[in-house]
Amino acid sequence: MRLKPHLTLPPLLALAACSTGDYRLFHPMNMVATQEWHATLVDVVVMLLIIVPVLLAVGIFIWRYRKGANGAYDPHWSHNTVLEFLVWGIPFLVVAGLGYYSVKTIYAVEPYNPGLTQAKAGPQNVLTVDVIATDWQWVFVYPQQHLATIDELVVPQGSVVRLRLTSTSVSNDIFVPQLVTMIAVMPGMRTMTTFDTPKLGDYTGFAADFSGAGFSWMQFATHIVTPDDFTAWAQKAAASPNQLSYAAFQKIAQPQVNEGAKVSYFSDPEPGLFEKVVAAAQAGVVYPVSDELSKSIGSNEHAKLVTPPGPNVK
């Protein structure tokens, strides 16, 4: 049969995928992600303690009591008080244990996480970044460093980063596997998430909750660099000739796809830009997406319609 060699393909591919370490969630890179991965392991082990015996029991029962085998047959047995207490009791105990554990871990990984801020860093090591999702780019505003970027998040090693998040248009969700867990990003509202940066590294962050036709293109580079490199980077970015006034921001917020997630830098973001964006959304400001634009994205007509993103000064 010609088919046979191909049948071995899926398992081989599965093995290939295992060996490359692409299972990012297995390799958490900071404290929050590590605790979440730890919770995953605990939960799976506890559940397997109950699921594996059940699977074994079902397997043994259907083998032993199959028709034609000589298993004892009892056509009336359908009740046993002790067993019925057990079938309620065992799941109850498991759920009680996991429920307690769940509530405990929520506080440990709480995205607004003041505990992490205090335990891990002094006040000087807390970096605040305002994140504004547009259709379909990410704007990162560094109020302390007086700079802003499109589609690049650079943070110094050994700090605690507090992200304040909002959106100009529709709801979204930010996600950097191994580093920043998912949190909703909503127009007219502010959410927060916090993460620590113990190791140097480069990651890809992206949008996790569907936000329209350009959604798949919403990646951003995430770099954890040494504090010195961060300072140098911040100086370079803050020297950009393009200033991020609210008027300039409104241009960026027009629906557009940033193909290849090209990075742009801006100097002097307008003070209070984040609050202004939240207030504008609450006041009913929207950046409408026409059907023509939605239809053109990711299609061959794309190049004709899309306006180029903000100036690129990398």
Add this chain to the structure above:
Amino acid sequence: MQAQLPGPWSPLLGRLTLDQIPYQVPILQWTFAGVVVIGLAVVFCVLYFRKAGYLWREWLTTVDHKKIGVMYIVVGLVMLFRGFVDGLMMRTQQVLANGPNAPGIMGAQHGFLPPYHFDQVYSAHGTIMILFAATPILTGFQNIVVPLQIGARDMAFPYMNALSLWLTTAGAALVMLSLFVGDFSAAGWVGLIPLTELPFSPGTGVDYWMWAIQISSVGTTLNAINMITTIVEMRAPGMSWFRLPVFSWTTLSSNIIALTAFPVLGVALALLGADRYLGAHFFTAGNGGNLMLYTNLFWIWGHPEVYFLILPVFGILSEVVPTFSEKPLFGYVTMVAATFAIAGISWLVWLHHFFTMGAGPDINGFFSVATMLVGIPTGVKVFNWAFTLYRGRIHFSVPMLWALFGLFLLLAGGLTGMMLALPAINYTVHDSVFLVAHFHCMVLLVVAAAFAGVTYWFPKLFGFKLDEGWGKAFFWVFTLGTVITFAAMFALGFEGETRRLDWTFDPAWKPMLIVEEFGIMLYVVSIVCFVIMLAVSIRDRAKTRLAQPWPTARTLEWLTHTPVPFYNFAVTPQVNMRDELAWRREHGLDQAKPDRYEAIHMPSNSALPVIIGALAGVWGFAMIWRIWWLAGLSLAGIIVCVIIRSFDKNEGYYLQPEEIEAMETNLAIGAIIAEQPDRSHSSIPAEAH
């Protein structure tokens, strides 16, 4: 007052213009050609075999719960196929469009579907599978089985039952119509807010989604009223609550959920409609709207809806496992208690669908623990099925194989569900394909139970069994496809892939995407097996005609003749025990003949439900395209139909004892009586009873 719309509008055709017909999209050209060919073939067959009258008399205007159930299941299976093709397109797109340099064909930059098309496909996939495949299929089983199981002649409200069916069908038809006229929603089956608002979805796609659901959920709500009334009021003498078969118990609990949950969905969609049609601001981000209000309302319906689907599935497993273990169900009372525990908890867990919205730890903690509580009664059920197998005599017939696979899916879904219930874990996989794989374990449990039910109850209605060999081939290929596809999807979740990506930008996902595609191809093969199974079974029907297809069946529906005559039971049975048929068989009473017959009151057919259903479909179309005159006209038509019905003095007819005796004698020698005698013009006058 009316919301501002982009694009043209005319009083005659509303927003409908010629360029709303997507005739330039090649995929839709082929689909349209296929639909036309199949449609013409069906019409030709009906006319050639002169079955138009039969179709109208015996099916389209019927109020018989069994035929309505069959039509529900046919609608559900057609939509299941459509939803599967959507799934196939999604998987194929994601594997083709992988990595930054993925080539594009057919006008797409990557893969073969541009985002706008892909987004409609995934939105349609979810909407169809939940609301137009799983729901009708399960409603169909409830319609067919429950009245037979409780020894009733029909549903409590046969006419309303037909109306429910045709409203659901009207919704399904609108979803299908969106393929060829306009677009479907590109904002997810949940209607992601505020993406569904006019500034972000100015086309008619969201309107198709909204009105199709709105119309069909009226049908589901009416059906829930009908089911609850039937089970509460129409049980045969002797069938006390604790003799009620478990499938009927689960139907009762599931329809209590439907009756209480679907109105919430109706309100949420109506408010969204106010935003889109009247320029209101219920769910907008600005102007005092609150988008999380929509998300809450949607999931206050959406989570109970999950249990509305899964409880009857547990019921089917609870019928199949004892039958093919030759034993009563272990722990009947705790099974019923567990069913109602699940139904109760289903109301307390909706917030886990948005654990990542930034709620505080106390709120997430409450909903986390509430969600885990579901694990207790579900665990009880798994244990009870396992102990039903213990000391049984197990036959591995096709329904039993599906049930055992369902048990496996429930364990896999339970394990991953308990992971998602922990917010600490949920934060890492909330919008990832890990979650998608989890809930597919649960909805494929629905599919597994549906095929268990199809194979199990098919002979009850049609008198012959489905082919065992092809049934097993179908089962194994489908099972293998499921395991491969969703094992790969769980893996992709750990690799960080999120949902709804039309372009899977990370090349590291490629191997697992290929595995998924391989799995989905097995599903294609399984569909071929299913079709062959049907064809072979129909060809060999004379050979598999049995008076008792499953000699170990235990419940009341198997007491009457197979296939069931239209009047169900010649004499209403007296129920003595929980598993009545098993008890009668043990005491040699299962073949007993009644010594005399009494007249049976039967409902008359009515054309009004199918007409109202068609008018509701037209009304939905008119609302979608904002053709106000047509909307007004069809609504007036519906009202006129209701008035006609209100003044209808036809209250059914009586089957006389001698007619029943003659039919019973014929049945005993193997005749099939599925058609009613023509009494459409000789209804009993109101004073006759």
